[in-house]
Amino acid sequence: MGRQHIVFVPGLNCTAELFRPQIDALGADHDIHIADHGSDDSIAGIAKSLLAAAPPRFALAGLSMGGYVALEVMRQAPRRVTRLALLDTRASPDNPQDAEIRHMLIKLAEIGKFDDVHPMLWPRLVNPSRFGDKALEVVVRTMAEDTGPKRFIRQQRAVLGRNDLRGDLGAIGCPTLVLVGGQDAVTPPFMSEDMASVIPGSTLTIVPDCGHLATLECPEAVNDALTEWLQR
DSSP states (O other): OOOOEEEEEOOTTOOGGGGHHHHHHHTTTSEEEEOOOSSOSSHHHHHHHHHHHSOSSEEEEEETHHHHHHHHHHHHOGGGEEEEEEESOOSSOOOHHHHHHHHHHHHHHHTTOGGGHHHHHHHHHSOGGGTTOHHHHHHHHHHHHHHHHHHHHHHHHHHHTOOOOGGGGGGOOSOEEEEEETTOSSSOHHHHHHHHHHSTTOEEEEETTOOSOHHHHSHHHHHHHHHHHHHO
């Protein structure tokens, strides 16, 4: 496995710490880059900024919102991506209920109640067995605090305005990993199964006893899958 550039794109309300276990496991052998996903208010704009900052050729991995960005990068500049990892994400747009929740969370952030966002999201982000995991919750809460309300609002608006990219999946031609937690309540496994069924030659990994934040909840399983992906 030769040394590669890997661009990680964090999820909504997350920072590079979302990928800390992967950075620690892969950083000695690869050049790791973390995309800025909070300075633009559209997924297309975030992808454009990512491409401007990224090496000419790179492996690309995104979780949740990061996966939306990764798919948009594949639409804008597929030949620059050597391999693609879609982690706990989807290609479809929000349904009306999801959109309503996003608008409500934006409103909370706008009126100075950003601290109320984490306790509302936490039960959906991890496997129920981890609800009482205080160490994990500190990491997730700290990422939210580091994101802050202004970036959070931009991220939510970007997600709300994203395109339906399901029609582009069949054109993906690089080695692709689709990975999801078996108990992911935000982007359930069927969404990953649907994507993997359309992306040519993709590999589907469902991590048991794992929620939406697979990189933090089940880092060893994710690291094993990413290592195999980088060798393909």
